[in-house]
Amino acid sequence: MRKTLRELAQYLEGELVGDESVEIGGLAPIREACEGEITFLDNEKYYPDLARTGASAAIVGRTTEIPPGKSGIRVEAPYYAWARLMEVWFPPEPRRRIGISERSWIGQDVAFGRDVNVWPGASIGDRARIGDRCDIHPGVVIGPDCRIGADSVLYPNVVIYRGCELGERVILHAGVVIGADGFGYILHDGIHVKVPQVGNVVIEDDVEIGANTTVDRAMIGSTRIGRGTKIDNLVMVAHNCQVGQACIIISQAGLSGSTRLGNYVTLAGQVGVVGHLSIGDGAKVGAQSGVTKDVPAGEVVLGSPAIEIHESKRSLVLLKYLPEMRERVLELEERIKALEARLGGSGG
């Protein structure tokens, strides 16, 4: 497919800069783009890449200067505009309809909606209810009494333990495990006695969860992932966590038991959160942080233990000056010794 820059600017309702007749045949990231391709610049941090890019044109912000000789389209939200172009160039393939494979295993009293696909090698337990147009890929195992909302996609080898519930348009990537037993034991007479984990997991509409992430079932009640929350790969959500709506949880983060996240919380990669804490709406936790106490709504924290980010960065800067500070202290000691010597003996 080829489009002129003018056509693209019209489609995006953006401001055209430079040569409107440039023909665009493809999309590429700013560092890899070649002639005939369009790219985008969303973060001004990478502005130097804009001059160097091989792309014929770039989608940029309303106030971004386009380097001489380049063409571009100015829009309010460059990344969002880019995503819209992605959908033009790469329209989603029509959903394949294979029906319920005879080589899947279906338990008793399973209720299927319309146009469900169940691939060979998938297993669905007794009394499960699978909504319209769900895709159940090979190797998926859905336990008895689960409910899966319409238009959900379970990629290969996802496992959902008994009695868990998924909303509509939920996407679970390969290897996700929903509803394994929470990690609960009591040390009694020298033995770790297992505490029954009789709750479940509830995943609301429009949640997407990355490959090999695990969300444990509640000891009692439900572990809950709120509507529109997106979770990356290899994340751990422990039993009885309550994750709010539209949160972003990046790879390898871990939530201990009974932690509560408000709405629009962001946890960066490899963050750990101690159990029974609350992280307020809109709070952000920096990468590798260890959260050991409640975080108020809107606060940004960093470090292990995590503290308010400016305080944390100030400490980090000072850490760098530690060697210098130590030398200064030693030098002061010498100078005081000299002063004391000059003033003589046991004065005071």
Added chain:
Amino acid sequence: MRKTLRELAQYLEGELVGDESVEIGGLAPIREACEGEITFLDNEKYYPDLARTGASAAIVGRTTEIPPGKSGIRVEAPYYAWARLMEVWFPPEPRRRIGISERSWIGQDVAFGRDVNVWPGASIGDRARIGDRCDIHPGVVIGPDCRIGADSVLYPNVVIYRGCELGERVILHAGVVIGADGFGYILHDGIHVKVPQVGNVVIEDDVEIGANTTVDRAMIGSTRIGRGTKIDNLVMVAHNCQVGQACIIISQAGLSGSTRLGNYVTLAGQVGVVGHLSIGDGAKVGAQSGVTKDVPAGEVVLGSPAIEIHESKRSLVLLKYLPEMRERVLELEERIKALEARLGGSGG
């Protein structure tokens, strides 16, 4: 099911406080409990929740004050008592017996004990031995020459490589991988040459391992997980590790090769341990710590690198005072300069 508080107190052999005739119809965590439910308080840190809970009654410690207007049961170990009530309200379902599914794949010379369940889509390699009453769920793959002890449960999509051994009553949650090759290479002529990993993994009785955790096979000999040890989700145990009995290893912790844990060791979440170290009996490692040297028995360590916990906490407190300390040093410098000026020139 409904029980009076008197009946429950008798069952738990606890001391009844308040109204013995209260009818209890369910169990719930302290923050979610409603009227007619019983809850528990194990950690005095959450004592304020006890006054606020909607529960009609609470199981508490021997010396815990029950707030006015509430009823409760005082016991030695509230969490343990709670777990016993859980078993009353939620008795384990009778084990389903499905036998060896014709839609599983069974190799040659596999030996099954009595009442084994092998679900559709499971694979068992040649010469494997599966003990009495094991549950082998869909998608489980057991390699040749493995031995699985009686009453073990392998949840969906667990993989056990050739020649590994599990004891009795072992529980492996979905996606666990036992016995993949250890990570061993030698850089030779610019190439990472693979070192053969010919050992196995031995998992002793009563071990439970969480979803998507991996335990690698030994280069030679065995990687071993001791009796009664409990491992959470997404943990990594590298080749040739020797984990003792009744250890607790929390989510996303990682053990490098040949590490030795004594008995009753606790590793909190996201801990990392360098290879070839020993962590003594009963030692505890705080969350996100990085252990870089041996930890003596009974010691509690924290931080990256991990040091004795009080020392670590002292450093953390001091870190907070770094800005202040820096200002003090700068101020001292000024005051010394002033003193030096008053004492004049190149004295001494």
Added chain:
Amino acid sequence: MRKTLRELAQYLEGELVGDESVEIGGLAPIREACEGEITFLDNEKYYPDLARTGASAAIVGRTTEIPPGKSGIRVEAPYYAWARLMEVWFPPEPRRRIGISERSWIGQDVAFGRDVNVWPGASIGDRARIGDRCDIHPGVVIGPDCRIGADSVLYPNVVIYRGCELGERVILHAGVVIGADGFGYILHDGIHVKVPQVGNVVIEDDVEIGANTTVDRAMIGSTRIGRGTKIDNLVMVAHNCQVGQACIIISQAGLSGSTRLGNYVTLAGQVGVVGHLSIGDGAKVGAQSGVTKDVPAGEVVLGSPAIEIHESKRSLVLLKYLPEMRERVLELEERIKALEARLGGSGG
């Protein structure tokens, strides 16, 4: 099998020390070895183990002193020599040939090379091309349009999403997920809108990837793992990362999106790397480090945030002296106060 030490020394072209007639019947790590076994010492840090080992002989470096009463073989590279002996004692089993199981599921127009094994319960999507002598284990799911090079091994329950490419002699351990959607969303009108992830993953020849590791597909273009790179278990490689050749990435490390690693880069366990960074050839990142800016070729960094290792270690040492430093500052303050008092009032 039994060999004399003389035979082994000849095979390894090493220098024999001690009794050449000692009969060796097995191999074992230095701490577990018994009489009649040979062990090795590669890292002088563990030299004390050499005197204590029960082994009858040891492979050591050219200049290593063999303790009195022990025999040994001196070679240039002890670990490599050991690996060669491993292959003598444990020759790889001849590859089993089972062909394409009728109990696997094969899509349309799949092209198989010679002697491919596809085990029961594996699924291969339409138009996939599987090279000669590949082993596709049970529960593996290969999406449509994938290409797998010759002699590759996909252990049980590996998942490869559509359109990904593997080179020759690639080994993917159980539970690896290749090509799941990258984690890309744009917050638009309060909703995290998914950015299409239309790229793929390219894994070059001789790559080995550990259990339950995930490598996400590119938003556009390819996420790439270079030839000869070895990745451990539970690692996360995000979309559009470019990992060079012969890198070593240890367990639970995580790379954010669009990160570039040169060749021969080492990332130790639990390292995190921020997105869009470059780590130069031969650079090394210490365990649990958080890399927040580019790392030049050859540099060794440590810490979170990661800095040059000597600087980092110096800071760590100073951290230990913080309590002392604080006391010194307080003491200096006292001494200055005393000096000021002696010099009297508002002098200067």
